[in-house]
Amino acid sequence: MTAGPGQRSDAAEPLLSVEGLTIDLPGGVGQPGLVEDVTFEVRRGQAVALIGESGCGKSLTSMAILGLLPAAVRVAAGSIRFDGVDLLTCRRRELRRIRGGPVGMVFQEPMSSLNPTMTVGDQIAEVRRLHLGERRSVALKQAGQLLSRVGIPNAERRLGSYPHEMSGGMQQRVMIAAAIACDPKLLIADEPTTALDVTIQAEILELLRDLRRDLDLAVLLVTHDLGVVADFCDDVVVMYAGHMAERTPVDRLFYEPRHPYSSALLAAVPQAGRARTSLTVIPGRVPSAGQFPGGCRFEPRCEHSVDDVCRRPQADTTIGDGRRTRCGRVASGDLTLKGTVRG
Amino acid sequence: MSAGMVVRRLGGGLLVLWLVSILTFLLVQLIPGDVAEVIAGENATVAEVARIRAELGLDKPVLEQYVSWFSGVLQGDLGNSLFSNRPVSSTIIEAAPPTVIITLMAMAVAVVIGVTAGIIAGLTQGSWIDRAVSALATLGIAMPSFWLAMVLVSLFALANPWLPATGYVDIREGFGVWLSHVILPATSLGLATSAELARHTRGCVADVLTRPYVRTARARGASGPWLVRRHILRNAAIPVVTVLGLQTGRLLGGVIVVEAVFGISGLGSLAINSVLQRNYPMIQGYVLFSAVVVVAINLIVDLAYGWINPKVRTA
Numbered sequence: 001m002t003a004g005p006g007q008r009s010d011a012a013e014p015l016l017s018v019e020g021l022t023i024d025l026p027g028g029v030g031q032p033g034l035v036e037d038v039t040f041e042v043r044r045g046q047a048v049a050l051i052g053e054s055g056c057g058k059s060l061t062s063m064a065i066l067g068l069l070p071a072a073v074r075v076a077a078g079s080i081r082f083d084g085v086d087l088l089t090c091r092r093r094e095l096r097r098i099r100g101g102p103v104g105m106v107f108q109e110p111m112s113s114l115n116p117t118m119t120v121g122d123q124i125a126e127v128r129r130l131h132l133g134e135r136r137s138v139a140l141k142q143a144g145q146l147l148s149r150v151g152i153p154n155a156e157r158r159l160g161s162y163p164h165e166m167s168g169g170m171q172q173r174v175m176i177a178a179a180i181a182c183d184p185k186l187l188i189a190d191e192p193t194t195a196l197d198v199t200i201q202a203e204i205l206e207l208l209r210d211l212r213r214d215l216d217l218a219v220l221l222v223t224h225d226l227g228v229v230a231d232f233c234d235d236v237v238v239m240y241a242g243h244m245a246e247r248t249p250v251d252r253l254f255y256e257p258r259h260p261y262s263s264a265l266l267a268a269v270p271q272a273g274r275a276r277t278s279l280t281v282i283p284g285r286v287p288s289a290g291q292f293p294g295g296c297r298f299e300p301r302c303e304h305s306v307d308d309v310c311r312r313p314q315a316d317t318t319i320g321d322g323r324r325t326r327c328g329r330v331a332s333g334d335l336t337l338k339g340t341v342r343g
Numbered sequence: 344m345s346a347g348m349v350v351r352r353l354g355g356g357l358l359v360l361w362l363v364s365i366l367t368f369l370l371v372q373l374i375p376g377d378v379a380e381v382i383a384g385e386n387a388t389v390a391e392v393a394r395i396r397a398e399l400g401l402d403k404p405v406l407e408q409y410v411s412w413f414s415g416v417l418q419g420d421l422g423n424s425l426f427s428n429r430p431v432s433s434t435i436i437e438a439a440p441p442t443v444i445i446t447l448m449a450m451a452v453a454v455v456i457g458v459t460a461g462i463i464a465g466l467t468q469g470s471w472i473d474r475a476v477s478a479l480a481t482l483g484i485a486m487p488s489f490w491l492a493m494v495l496v497s498l499f500a501l502a503n504p505w506l507p508a509t510g511y512v513d514i515r516e517g518f519g520v521w522l523s524h525v526i527l528p529a530t531s532l533g534l535a536t537s538a539e540l541a542r543h544t545r546g547c548v549a550d551v552l553t554r555p556y557v558r559t560a561r562a563r564g565a566s567g568p569w570l571v572r573r574h575i576l577r578n579a580a581i582p583v584v585t586v587l588g589l590q591t592g593r594l595l596g597g598v599i600v601v602e603a604v605f606g607i608s609g610l611g612s613l614a615i616n617s618v619l620q621r622n623y624p625m626i627q628g629y630v631l632f633s634a635v636v637v638v639a640i641n642l643i644v645d646l647a648y649g650w651i652n653p654k655v656r657t658a
Contacts, residue, residue, distance in 0.1 A: 068561055096566055097564070099563060100562060100564035107555060107558070112554065112555045112556065114559065115560065115573075115574050115578070116556070118573065175559070178559075178563060
C-alpha cells in the first residue's frame with residue numbers, strides 16, 4: 001500500500017466501503033446494470049479517485065452513496081457502509097444525519113448546483129442549522145468563517161451575495177464551504193473542476209488539498225483527469241461501462257496498469273515534451289447502457305482481446321498487492337501491460 | 344429591485360395605457376352608427392341631430408376631438424353618460440366595489456386551491472392524489488363559469504339553503520352576510536383559474552425537483568417542509584406568478600357573466616347595458632378602467648418577480 005497523507009493503519013475498518021454495488025433501471029427486463037458489481041473502499045484520510053470516460057457510471061456510483069440517485073434508477077444489489085452504518089438499509093433519519101454531516105458532497109456544475117434564489121451565506125448556514133440546530137445569526141457567522149476558510153476575500157460581505165453574482169470558481173468555493181460546514185470525515189467530489197477554467201481548476205484542487213491536510217478529510221474524487229488523479233489521490237478505481245476495470249494504488253497504475261482499458265487511457269494522455277507525435281486514441285466509443293457486450297465490456301475496443309477468453313463475462317479478481325482487475329487475461333498472468341511511466 | 348427598474352416598468356405601463364386610450368377613443372369612430380343619431384332618438388330631425396353633433400364636438404377634426412377628450416380623461420373627466428347624464432367616472436366608481444371584490448376573492452380562491460393542489464400533486468408525482476388533481480384540473484378548465492355558477496347555486500342555495508342565491512351586500516352590513524354573498528360567485532369565477540394554476544404549479548414543482556440545486560440541498564441533509572419551502576417553492580413560484588398575472592384579465596372578463604348569473608349589479612351589468620344602449624362614454628370609461636386594472640396587476644407581478652428572483656433584482 002502507498003502511504004498517502006493522513007492514512008492510518010490498514011487494520012482499521014474503512015471509512016466507506018462499497019461492495020458489489022449494482023444500479024439499474026427498474027422495469028428494463030434483462031437489461032444489464034448501468035453500474036454492476038462495483039467494490040471499493042475509502043479509508044480515513046485517504047483520497048480515492050473514481051475515473052473513467054463520460055457515461056461509465058462513476059457519477060451514478062458517487063450519487064448512490066448518499067442515496068441521491070435520480071428517480072428513474074435504483075440500487076439493485078450490493079451494500080454501502082459508512083462508518084459502521086449501512087447507508088442502503090438505514091433509516092431515512094440516519095441518512096439525513098449523514099448527508100451534509102459526516103459526509104459532504106460537491107457537484108460538477110456549481111452554477112446549477114446552487115439555489116439561485118438563496119444567498120450563498122444562507123446556503124452555507126443551512127447546513128449548520130440543519131445539523132447542529134444553530135440559530136440563523138449564529139450559523140451565518142460560522143458561514144462567514146467558512147467562506148474565508150475556502151479563500152473568498154471579504155467573506156462577511158459576500159454572505160449576502162447570490163450565486164449568479166459570483167464567478168464559477170467562487171461558486172465552487174461556496175459549494176465546498178457548505179460541504180465542509182459540519183466537519184465531515186468524507187468529502188465526495190463529483191467532477192468538482194470539470195466546469196471551470198484551467199487556472200481555476202488548479203486553485204480548487206489546491207484548496208481541496210489544503211482542506212484534506214487540515215481537516216484529515218477522506219476524499220472520493222470523481223474525475224476523468226488522470227493528471228488530477230496522479231496529483232491528488234492515493235487509490236484509483238478505473239471504471240468502464242458500469243464495471244470496475246481495475247482498482248489500484250495510484251502510482252502502480254502509471255507504472256504497471258493491470259487492465260487493458262487503464263493502459264489505453266494512459267496512452268491517450270498527450271505527453272509533454274514529445275513534439276510532433278500524433279495523439280493516441282482508443283478506437284470506438286463507450287457502449288451506451290443497454291448495449292453492453294455480454295463478455296468483457298471493453299472487449300470490442302481492446303487491442304489485447306482474445307476471443308475465447310474475452311467474450312465470456314469477466315470476474316472482478318484480487319491480484320495481490322491490494323489490487324483488483326476485471327481482465328481475465330491479466331489475472332491469469334497471460335497478459336502483462338506496460339505503463340507510461342518507467343522507473 | 345432597483346429604483347430605475349421600477350421607473351422603467353411604470354413608464355412602460357403608462358405607455359400601454361396611453362395606447363389603450365387611443366384605441367378606446369377610436370372605438371367610437373370605428374363602430375357603425377352615429378352617436379348623435381343614437382342620442383337624438385328615432386324621430387329626430389336632421390337639424391336636431393346636427394345640433395347634438397355640434398354640442399358633443401363630433402363635427403370637429405378627429406385629432407382635436409381626441410386631444411380634448413384625453414385632456415378630460417387626465418383630469419378624471421370621462422364625460423357624461425348619454426342617458427342618465429351623470430358623470431361616467433362616478434358611475435363606474437359606484438358600480439365597481441362588488442365587481443372588484445368578487446374578482447379579488449376569485450383570485451384568492453384560485454391561488455389557495457390551485458397552488459396548494461399543484462404543490463401537492465407536483466411533490467407526489469404519479470400518486471393517486473397527483474392523478475386526481477390532474478383529472479379535476481382538466482375538468483375545471485373545461486367547465487364554463489356560468490354553468491358552474493348554476494350548479495353551485497342549485498347545490499348550496501336551492502337544494503340546501505345555506506347561502507343566498509343572488510345579490511350582493513356591502514361589507515359594512517356585516518362580515519358574515521357579506522361573505523355569504525361573495526362565496527358562491529367568487530368560487531364559480533375562480534375555480535377555472537385555480538385549475539389552470541394547479542396544472543402550472545404542478546409542472547413547475549416537478550421541474551424544480553429535477554434541478555441540481557435540489558439534489559445539493561438533499562446532499563446537505565435538507566428534507567421535508569424545509570426542502571419544499573426554501574428550495575422548491577420559491578423557484579417554482581416564478582412562472583406561477585406570470586400565469587397568475589395573465590389570468591387577471593380573464594377573471595375581469597369572466598366576472599361579467601358571473602354577475603349576470605347571480606343578479607349582482609356591478610361593472611358587468613353596467614358594461615353590458617352600455618354596449619346594448621351604445622352608451623359610448625360609458626363603454627370608453629369601462630375599457631379604460633379595465634386597462635388600468637390589468638396594467639396595475641401586471642406591474643405588481645413585475646415587482647413580485649424582483650422580490651422572488653434575485654437575478655431580476657440586479658438586472
